[in-house]
Amino acid sequence: MRYHAVGSAELGRGGRMARWGITLPLTGVPLAAHRELVKELPDLGYTDAWTAETAGTDAFTPLALAAEWAPELRLGTAIVPVYTRGPGLLAMSAATIAELAPGRFALGIGTSSPTIVRGWNAAEFTEPFKRTRDTLRFLRSALAGEKVSAEYDTFAVSKFRLERPPATAPEILLAALRPGMLRLAAREADGAITNWLGAGDVPKVRAELGSDAELVARVFVCPTEDAEAARGLGRLLISSYLTVPAYAAFHDWLGRGELLRPMHEAWAAGDRKAANAAIPDEVVDDLVVHGSPESCREQVQSYVDNGLTTPVIAVLPTAADPAEMVRALAPK
Secondary structure, eight states, X not given: OOOOOOTTOOBOGGGOBOOOEEESSOTTOXXXXXXXXXXHHHHHXXXXXXXXXXXXXXXXXXXXXXXXXXXXXXXXXXXXESSSSOXXXXXXXXXXXXXXXXXXXXXXXXXXXXXXXXXXXXXXXXXXXXXXXXXXXXXXXXXXXXXXXXEOSSOEEEEEOOSXXXXXXXXXXXXXXXXXXXXXXXXXXXXXXXXXXOGGGHHXXXXXHOXXXXXXXXXXXXXXXXXXXXXXXXXXXXXXXXXXXXXXXXXXXXXXXXXXXXXXXXXXXTOHHHHHHTSOHHHHHHHEEESSHHHHHHHHHHHHHTTOSEEEEEEOOOSSOHHHHHHHTSOO
C-alpha cells in the first residue's frame, strides 16, 4: 500500500493524509455489544479497525462483523501469527474477510511470541524470519488464486488452491521490529506493522522501511489525567512485553537498553514488583500515551508527524466507559 488518503484524518508528514485506526474489540466489552459503536466510527473520523490475536477473540471474527456493521471502514489484522494456522487455513481465513470487505482488508502477519506459539498453541517456534518470509510468499500466490505446490525453507505445500479466491487480494503487511524484517517488508510486502514504540522512534523505523511503504503502529492510549495511575498500568504492560526477547532487542536497537537494564535484571531474578518499579517515568511516557483526550489526540498525531502512516489506537482501561473514550479520541 502506498499512503491512501481517507476521510477527515489529519495531515501528516509531507502533507500526506493519515489514517486513524482503532483496536477492536475493546477491553471488557462483549463482541456483540460493539455494533452501535462500530457503526459510528466512520462518522467520528476513524478510517480503520484492526484486531489482534493473543488469548481473547481471534483476529478474523471481529472483522467479519465490522465488515457488516461499518462497510466504509478499512479492516486489518495486527497481527495473525504465522505458526498457529496452517498456510492453507490462513489463506482461507484471509480470503473470507477479503470477500466481505473487497478492497478494504489488510492482512497483517507476524511471528508472535514463543509463549503464544509454543506455550499456548503447541506449535514449534523456529526460524521466525524464514517462516514469515515463506508464509508471505505462499499467501501472495494463494490469494491471487494460483494453484500452489512449493517447497519453502520452512514448510511445503502441495496442490493447494482456494475455492473462493478474493476478487481483490488483500494487502499483506509484516510485523517488524528491527532492520531485517523491516527490509523484508519493504521488499516483498505492502508495508510493516510495529508495536511498543514512541513517537520519537518512528523516524528510525521509517528509515529502515523506506519512504513509500505503509507503516502501521499500535499506539497504547490511557485517556486519564491521573498520570500515576496511567504510569502504573503502563509499567505492568511494559514489563510483560519488553521482557520478551524480540521486544528487548527492539528497544536495545532503539537505544533504551541501559534505561531498561534494571527492569530486565529484576525480571530475570523473578521479582516482578521490582521490575515494574525499575521502569523510568520517561520510558512509560514515551510508550504509553496518557492525559486528557485532547492531549492524547495531539500525542497520537505526533506519531503521524514523524512518519507513521496508520496509528491504531489501543484504548487502555480506565474508570470511564471505553466506548465513550473511543468517541473522545476521535480525530477532530
